Amino acid sequence: MKPIYRILAFIGKEIHSILVQPQLLLLLVAGPFAVLLAFGLGYRPSGPELRTIVVQPPSAEQEQAVGRYLEGVGRPLHVVERTSDLSAALARLQARQVELVVVIPPDVRETLLEGRNVQLVFYHNAIDPTRIGYITAVVDGATSQINRAIVRQVVGEQQASAADYERVLVDLQDALGQIRSALQENDRPRAREISQAVRLNSGLVAGLSLLGSDPLSTEPPPATDLAQQARELDALLAEPESDAAALDQSLARMQEDTDRMLEALRRTRRIPPDVFVAPLVWDVQGVSTYQPGYVAYHSPTVLALLIQHLGITLAALSLVDERSAGAIELFRAAPVRAPEVLIGKFAAYLLLIAVTSAGLVGLLTVALHVPLLGDWRWLIAVLAALIAHSLSLGFLISALANSRSQAIQMSMLVLLGSIFFSGFFVPLQDFALPVRVLSFSLPVTYGIETLQQVVLRGEPPYLPYVGITAIWAIGLWIVSVRLLRRLFVGG
Structure with missing residues (x-):
């Protein structure tokens, strides 16, 4: 039972040391609230003019x-x-x-x-x-x-001049009918004379390919066919021995294409120019249950970064302050082991950060209207893993640092690394593999992804990430204990 009493004593000591410092308590509790609130109320993304x-x-x-x-x-x-x-x-x-x-x-x-x-x-x-x-x-x-x-x-x-083209097409229809009548009367010279006008009019309507064509079809525009057919008809009429069936077939094909051109012209005159210019428009539809705005999307990211920084800062300064106050010498003389010290500090800071995290989540949902779509139990699990990983990393910094300034500097380096390499600003897939390995040593990298899954997607977190975060927390804590034992006689 004595180890438990000693651990409880360290828990009470750490909580009391924070509560008796009003300024520190204000910074620890109100500081993250103020940062998150300022971010939510002040972030107004818009492209600069x-x-x-x-x-x-x-x-x-x-x-x-x-x-x-x-x-x-x-x-x-x-x-x-x-x-x-x-x-x-x-x-x-x-x-x-x-x-x-x-x-x-x-x-x-x-x-x-x-x-x-x-x-x-x-x-x-x-x-x-x-x-x-x-x-x-x-x-x-x-x-x-x-x-x-x-x-x-x-x-x-x-389109405004399409009425003139329509008259040309009507004249072309009439001329084709006259050619057919002349051929039926066996008046080939008259048919040849009329075909010259047909060829001219067919060349005029060839400019209508923009209005008369189907851009999604592989067939050539009817206006292009019409001009070619007019040349073929004129060539057939120029040959005295040309087959009557071939002439009839050529006329029928031209009349059919002329009818198609008239129909297409009348149809396209009713289409607005905007549709011609941009026949395809786009509409993006998300399949997720919630489409967050900028503030809602980045809120879990800021939450993860605040929790990590709070945990690392508290833990990184804890052992350094004990050294400065001479408490390590007292621990050597007392029957206190290194694991007991770290467990007590870990539990105290875990409780304090958990309360702060609950307040930050409440601020997100109430003041910034960020919904919690997932199961709150998954949210607790994700936050617990993030806090544990952050505290263990902070204890490692505290065990390595020889002074308060070193501990603060190391904590700032971790914060800078978290901003640049955790996916906070730049997607992780944009980094080279060695840098990405560094990214996955940071607690916030896992926190961002898992919090977004739970809060914004309403899904369970990616369990390997939760497991890896827990493994990091345990591994870093063990290393911190081994380093701290060097300071304890008989530890």
Whole structure:
């Protein structure tokens, strides 16, 4: 029973040492609450606005039109000025008064008529790779939007002139009927004369392939077939010995394609230009039971990081403070073993952090409206494993550190490593294998994944992660006990 009494004594000692320090108690309890609350209430993710200067040649109609298209893109591209002075625009960019300078080249129309792309040059002054990636994505989206607007205008104009094409097709139908009548009357010269007009009209409607074709079909557009068939019909009529059946078949095929063109033309005139420009639209549907926002998604991550840091900090300073106070010499003289000291401290800190964790979970669900979708018993198991792993790592730091400053520095290094390598900011799969091994030595790596599964997905945690966390906790605790025994005579 004596070892149990000694362990209980250490539990009472550690809890009392915290309770008699109001400032420390405030930091331990209210500090994590304040951090989590500030994160939840203050995090408002949104892409930053990019102030943009458009540089274009003076008094050029096509270039002015491209500038107007750029102004119409909207957020996050905000055109603040249109000018022809590139040097002044770049000077403002260097002074970071704007984020982008867009240069529209001269001779836009001539470049397009030569069959070449018009290249817009976007200058930026960013050095952050993430920021550069964001700018690239915005530029790509803005360019695609301008291209769609240009094509939309062209399609709209062609639809507006479709009535003229419809009259051409009606005339073509009538001419084909006249050719058939002339052939029935055995008047081939008249049929040949009419076929010249048919060939001309077929060439005119060949430009309707955009409006009359089916982009999801492998068959050629009917307008293209019609022009080819008109040439074949004219060639058959030019041969005196051509077969009447072949002529009849050619006429029938042309009449059928003309009917198809008329039907397609009348149908496509009713389709809005926006549908022509973007026939496919997308809609993303999640299959998970809950779709969290940014704050809800990152809340379990912040919770895991706070719990780990609290556990490591308390444990890392515990043995160092005992050394500074000379308590280690008393422990050597007393019948106290190293495992008893660590078990007592472990139990006291586990109780304190468990109470703090319960409060943080309550803050998430009540103040920040983050739902707890999973079983609360799994949540307790995950938090217990995370706390145990964090405390054991903290005790190892405390056993290795020779001073309070060393313990604090080691704790800060673990915190920095947790921010960069735990999946907090960068996904784990983006790291090379050796760095990923380092990631899985941190308690928060397992805590983030398992807490998200329980809290946000409503699923049981990935049990191997819970088991590995427990193994880490036991292994680090054993190593800490062995290191602490060196300080105890007879331990």
